[in-house]
Structure formats: C-alpha cells, structure tokens
Amino acid sequence: MYDTIIIGGGPAASSAAIYAARKQLKALIIAQEFGGQSVVSNDIDNWIGDIRISGFELAQKFEKHVKAQSDLEIKEGTRVTEITQVETEHHFPVYQVTTDAGDSFQTKSLILGMGAHRRKLGVPGEHEFNAKGVAYCATCDAPFFGGMKVAVVGGGNAGLESAWDLLAYADEVYLFNRSGELKGDPGAAKRIQAHEKFKGVLYNTVVTEILGDKMMTGVTYKNTETGEESQMELQGLFIEIGSLPNSDMVKDLVDLNDRGEVVIDHKHSKTSAPGIFAAGDITDEAYKQNNISAGDAVKAALSAYEYVSTLHD
C-alpha cells in the first residue's frame, strides 16, 4: 500500500513527486513521459529563474530532479488505464491504479497531474488531412511549411505563438479568429501584425471544412456575423483552439466543472474526494502556466502528507 501515487510527468506531477519523496512518503510516480505539454516548445521565456529554456531542456530538468529522489518509485513509459476506489477493511478510502502493463497498485492518496491535451476543430477533413497539411504544433511542424501559404485557427496565446513560429518559414500567414478580438497578449499580436508576411486576421470567422485531395489544398470558412461562406487556398492549417483536461478516468471519483476540469480548493489543491489531490492543467486553475502547476503541486504534496499523517487503520 502506497502513501501516495502521483500520475503524470509534467511540472505538476514532477513537483508533487519531489515533495512527496522529501516528506518520506512511500510514493510512486507513474509517468508516460516527463515534461508536460510544453515539452514541444522551442523557447520558454517564462519558467521563473531561467531566462530562456527549451521545452525539452525543461523536461530534462524535471526528470533529473525526480530521479534524484532516492526513495521514490518511478514507473516510466507506462499509461494509467483505470483508477477506482476499492473495498478494504481500512477505515479510510483506498484507491487502486491500474496500468497498461497490467499492474495494479493500492494507495492511501492520489495526486492527479495528468494535464490536458489539444482540442480538435471537429470539421470534415480534419482527420483526413491530419499531418497532410493539418497540424497542431507549430513548434514541431512549422519548418515543413517553408515558402507556403498557411493559416492558424485561434487567436489566444497559443494561436499567436504558432503564427509567430510560422512567419519564420511560411510565405503568407493568416489567422482565423472566432470572435471580434484577439484573446492573446497584445504585445504578441502587435508583433505579428507588423510582420510583412502576415496577411491578416479574419475576425468572427470559423473554419467549416478542410478541403484537399491527397494533401490539404484549402479551407471553407464562414463569417459568423454575415453567414457568408468563402474558400481560401491553403497548404497548411494549424489548429490552436485550446486544450481539454485528461480527467475522463476520474470523472466518477471527483467533481469536475463544465469544462471537465477537476475542481480544487486552490489553497490546498484538494479535490472533492478525501485523499485525492490535483494540480496543473487537469484542474480548474485559471491560467495554465508551468510555474502555477509546480506551485499548486507543492501544495498538493504537502496536503497529501498532512492527510496521510492523520489516517489510522
């Protein structure tokens, strides 16, 4: 029986694991990989203390710090397939975590750090032309679009960052924005709009279909104010419309909000279930930043330590 099992490998899970080990909890971290969603970023300028670091380097820092905890058990490259509460003779809830390796582990507490994943557009052609023009990660794929005409869907920070990445390679870059104004940083928006290869923001516009033959060749888009539909030839479309929390496995265990995020009290990172704590992008945290994930995960680990200390058989 573990004191705590930490699930995930991003900033939240890594931080919780480091603190759980320092508190001498009997702890296990189950991580598919280390680094979290920003592992694909080329340049991270806002991990506090490092002026500039790549997502890959940051992932390595997390992994090394986790692996420096000598008493911590680590299952890496393993996916959790099920989390349940099990019947035992104990007077406290016991949770069971099952992995795709067929192992099951029981624990007095859980720290959820499974993060989130990218949201899909959900239009015809999106699946068909995935990796044939349709992409979800400009940091990863922008270099493949050298000299081409491309567009980004989404005017939040992720969309603006993708547009900026693409301006370094593509010949023409457009941005489709659902609402009447960009949601991302004004500074980033200004920088992009001043770039000679940036051809404009289409406001109040949604992409309704992705067209193509073997490869994507264009999109159909609609102005939501006038209802007018148009087509644009495009060789690439980067979809940056937010992310969805990886909370499906715990939806029967803890309260989720209407976005599917795990609801926590932000002072102690407690969920609605006794012994289950959560931090990072899986939660209803307002801003989804690496340092917030780390800080809230420290709270989760210290709360789990306090909780486990109160349990009696």
Add this chain to the structure above:
Amino acid sequence: MYDTIIIGGGPAASSAAIYAARKQLKALIIAQEFGGQSVVSNDIDNWIGDIRISGFELAQKFEKHVKAQSDLEIKEGTRVTEITQVETEHHFPVYQVTTDAGDSFQTKSLILGMGAHRRKLGVPGEHEFNAKGVAYCATCDAPFFGGMKVAVVGGGNAGLESAWDLLAYADEVYLFNRSGELKGDPGAAKRIQAHEKFKGVLYNTVVTEILGDKMMTGVTYKNTETGEESQMELQGLFIEIGSLPNSDMVKDLVDLNDRGEVVIDHKHSKTSAPGIFAAGDITDEAYKQNNISAGDAVKAALSAYEYVSTLHD
C-alpha cells in the same frame, strides 16, 4: 501612472514582475534586494528543476530573469515606506507608493510580495546578547560556533535545518521544543537524532531567559508540564520559531488574518481591495515554499493584467 507596482525581491515579487513585463504592463518593481528569505540558505534541494542550488545562486537567477525584461522599471536597494490610496479624478482606486529615497509613484494596481521576517523569542537577554551568542540564521552563523555547546529553539523545519547546520561545526547540539512533538520533517528529525553530536530534544520546554556577561553563557528554561525551571550552560542559541509577515504597511488597505497575513483568494491571488494582489510569505498561503510563492505570483500578475484591462478613466 503605472499599471502595476510590484513590491519585494523574493520569488513572489520576481515572478510577478517577469509576468507583468511579458504582459506589457507599465510596471515598476521596488526591491530592497533580490532572493527573499532563502537567500541565506546554503543548499536548497526543492526549487523545482534544480537538484541543488544555493540561496545566493537562486537570488541571482531571479535577479537576472527580472533584469532581462527590457520594458520593466526597477528600483533596487530602495525601501517602501508608505502605501496609501489617494484621491484622484479617476473612477478607479489609485494607490501611491513612497520610498525611503523620497520618491512617490502612483499606480492602478499593486502586487504585494514583501515576504516575512523572523520571529523573536521576546525574553530577557535576547536583545542584549544578539550576535553575542544569540543568532537567527544558522546558515550564516554556524561556522562561528566551532567546538561549542549550542542549542536551537524550535522544532519545525527551520529549527531542524539549523540543528543540522550546527552539527557540522559545534561539539554539542540541543533542541528546545515548545510542544510534545517535533513539527518538522520526520526524515530530517531522524537524521539529526542519529548524529553523535546531537544531545537531545527537550520537549514541552520554553526558554525563559538568556544569561551572560559580555557574551551569552547560558539559558534558563522551563518545562511547561511540570513548571520546573532549570539552567543550561550554552555558548550559542539559534532562534528558529517562525516568521512574521511584512504586512504592517498595508494593514489599513487590505484584510489581514489573526497572524497578520494578507488574506488572498488562492485561485487569483486577489486581496480584499480592488487592484491589490499578493503572493508569497506575506499572504495566508498554507506552506511558505519558494515554488508556491512563484506560482501564486504568476496568478497575481495575470489577475492584475486582467484587472487593469477592465479600467476606464
């Protein structure tokens, strides 16, 4: 008129300043020095991402990252002497920050990151023998007690860390603990109690007087259960009984709890006053850790950005 003024130089203020600058707020940080309370620590093993770093190195990382923000204004080596709300013709509260250099600055929002300072014992002799045997920072002063008989007051993590630091230099180390059990990490307690130079924990014991002539020579202490008073010869006493928030200057502006900590909502790091945000050891945050200060300060800066965006003249 600034969009925001950040006060402090520790992990909270540094993080808030970096994010405020990235959001292109017209921002000023007023820092006496960079690094916060842990600047005096030799070894920090729990700043996430760095397996081991000194407090001085961590302070340098904060300072460099803050100074890499080209649009950020910085007043360093300056102490804030007064914070008030001033009458203006604007339809939102305007705050004024005055420094010991005689400057006054007005701002739409404030981010409080002034941290906390060490608590005093408040017994006869404490002031008289300060730096003559009485000390508050083992990391700084332990090397001066080589071969001596010393004691630590306080059984929390700070007390245990001080005892450990002292074991590397002193000949005999005792620990006075107010309650019947140590509050610090069990692992740290075990490690200290196994050390041959560690001579024991005096539980349910308070120091009532510090004795000496030119230098401290001992203490009077009392068992709170039996009422019995005893004396012990000691050449050093390290007082590690927690810290007090540096909130006096804002006590008429924002709600404080009974410990004098600024009460915040932990999801957005908002205080009770519109336009005033806070993070780190000055707040009612439960655990007082560098990474929590950084994460909550990112929330404070992003909340301040949202708040300032909503203001109209």
